[in-house]
Amino acid sequence: MKRHDATKVWVIEDDPIMGQSLVDALELEDFAVELFEDGETALRAWAAGAAPDIVACDIRLPGSSGEEVYTALRSAGFAGPVLFMTAYGEIDQAVRLIRGGASDYVTKPFEMKLFLERLAGLAPQARGATPLGVSEAMLEIDDLIHRIADQDGPVLITGETGVGKEVAARRLHEVSRADKPFVAVNCAAIPAELLESELFGYERGAFTGASARHAGYAERARDGVLFLDEIAEMPLALQPKLLRLLEAKSFHRLGSEKATPFKARVVAATNRNVRHAAQAGQFREDLLYRLDMFAIDIPPLRERPDDVEWLLEELVGPASANARRAIRPLSALAIEAARSYSWPGNVRELRFKLERAVVFAQGPALMPADLFPPARIAPRAPSGPLANIRDAAERRAIDGALRDAGGEMQEAARLLGISRTTLWEKIRRLGSGE
Known part of the structure; x- marks a missing residue:
C-alpha cells in the first residue's frame, strides 16, 4: 500500500513496454505512478482535476509532442518539475526546453538507475523547499517540526557548529508561535556569574548595582519561545533552577520570594554530545531527560x-x-x-x-x-x-x-x-x- 503522502509521478510514454518498466521501477521506490501513452490523455486527466507532483515525459509522442504537452501543462497551471526523456538526436530540443523552464532530461537509451536518480533529485522540488533546505534529511526535519509544533514540551536540537540549529529553532517558532516573542540566549556568551540574573531577572536591591527591577529572558519570552543556545555550557550550579523552570512552569527573580509564571516553550541547542557530558558529570542527567522530550539532530552539510x-x-x-x-x-x-x-x-x-x-x-x-x-x-x-x-x-x-x-x-x-x-x-x- 502506498503512503498517502507519496510523491505522485505521471509517466507519459507511448512505448507500453518502456512505460510499464518505468512504472514498476518507480513504484518499487515508493512513488505513486500513473502511466499515459499519449499527451492528450494526460491533459484530459489534468482538466478533470488530477494533479501530479512530477511529470516524466517522452519528447516524441503520437499526436501532441512532449514539448506541446509541457507547454499546455504550464499554461494550465502545473508548476512542478518536468523530466524529459529524449533520443540522442533531440538533445538540442531538450536543452531548449531546459532553458525554457523544464527541470532535467535523460537521453535514451538510459539505465534505470540514472532515471531514478534524476527523478528522485526532483522530488524535493515537487514538495517545495523549506527554510531549512531541499535535501531529504532537512525535509524530514521540517516534517518533524510541523508534527511537534502544537506541543508544549521542550526541544533539544543537536548538530555541529554552524549547521543551522538556531534556524531550526526559528522554524519551529514560525510554524507554532509566530505572533509571540522569540528570545535567544547564548549560554556560552554570558559570564557564569551573570547568567542567572540575566535568565531569571532580579528585583531592585537584590545585589549591589541592582537599582531597578530587571525582567530576565524567561520573563521576556512570555508565551513564545525561549531559545537556550549552547546549553551544555550552562554552569552546573544553575542547571537545577532551569530544571525547576521546566517542571514547575515558574521561576523566581533574584531577590524575590514570589513565583513568576512561565508560559514559554524551551528550545535548547548544543554542538556537544550532551549525553557524554552527562555521563562525565558535566551536565545533569535529570535536566537532559527533561530537555530531550523532542530531539532534533541536524546532519552536517x-x-x-x-x-x-x-x-x-x-x-x-x-x-x-x-x-x-x-x-x-x-x-x-x-x-x-x-x-x-x-x-x-x-x-x-x-x-x-x-x-x-x-x-x-x-x-x-x-x-x-x-x-x-x-x-x-x-x-x-x-x-x-x-x-x-x-x-x-x-x-x-x-x-x-x-x-x-x-x-x-x-x-x-x-x-x-x-x-x-x-x-x-x-x-x-x-x-x-x-
Whole structure:
C-alpha cells in the first residue's frame, strides 16, 4: 500500500513496454505512478482535476509532442518539475526546453538507475523547499517540526557548529508561535556569574548595582519561545533552577520570594554530545531527560550536498547586494567544487566563503578559485565506488557547463577544457547533458 503522502509521478510514454518498466521501477521506490501513452490523455486527466507532483515525459509522442504537452501543462497551471526523456538526436530540443523552464532530461537509451536518480533529485522540488533546505534529511526535519509544533514540551536540537540549529529553532517558532516573542540566549556568551540574573531577572536591591527591577529572558519570552543556545555550557550550579523552570512552569527573580509564571516553550541547542557530558558529570542527567522530550539532530552539510547547491543559489543574491556588486552567478564548476568540499564549518562557513568570493571575484561568474583560494579545497571522502563518484562528478560538471553555455556544445567544451568530440563521447557514455 502506498503512503498517502507519496510523491505522485505521471509517466507519459507511448512505448507500453518502456512505460510499464518505468512504472514498476518507480513504484518499487515508493512513488505513486500513473502511466499515459499519449499527451492528450494526460491533459484530459489534468482538466478533470488530477494533479501530479512530477511529470516524466517522452519528447516524441503520437499526436501532441512532449514539448506541446509541457507547454499546455504550464499554461494550465502545473508548476512542478518536468523530466524529459529524449533520443540522442533531440538533445538540442531538450536543452531548449531546459532553458525554457523544464527541470532535467535523460537521453535514451538510459539505465534505470540514472532515471531514478534524476527523478528522485526532483522530488524535493515537487514538495517545495523549506527554510531549512531541499535535501531529504532537512525535509524530514521540517516534517518533524510541523508534527511537534502544537506541543508544549521542550526541544533539544543537536548538530555541529554552524549547521543551522538556531534556524531550526526559528522554524519551529514560525510554524507554532509566530505572533509571540522569540528570545535567544547564548549560554556560552554570558559570564557564569551573570547568567542567572540575566535568565531569571532580579528585583531592585537584590545585589549591589541592582537599582531597578530587571525582567530576565524567561520573563521576556512570555508565551513564545525561549531559545537556550549552547546549553551544555550552562554552569552546573544553575542547571537545577532551569530544571525547576521546566517542571514547575515558574521561576523566581533574584531577590524575590514570589513565583513568576512561565508560559514559554524551551528550545535548547548544543554542538556537544550532551549525553557524554552527562555521563562525565558535566551536565545533569535529570535536566537532559527533561530537555530531550523532542530531539532534533541536524546532519552536517557534507552529508547533504543538495543543500550546498541550494544555499549557494539562495545566498549569492544577498551576498552581492551586501557587497554592492552586480549579482555574480555561480559557474557549474564552482557548484561542483562546493558540493565536493567537506564544509567543516557547515552553513556558517559556506556563507562566509560566498561573501568573500563575491567581493574578490574578477570574472562575471564565480569560479572554484573564488570560493576556495588555491590550496584550500579539501575533498570530501568518497562514499562509494571510485568510478561511480567520478562519473557523477563528470555528469554534474557537463550539465552545469551546458547550462552556463546556454546549450552551445562548443562553448561548453571550452569551459570544460576538452574538445567538442570528447564532450559528445562523454555525454553518450554518461547519459548527461541538459
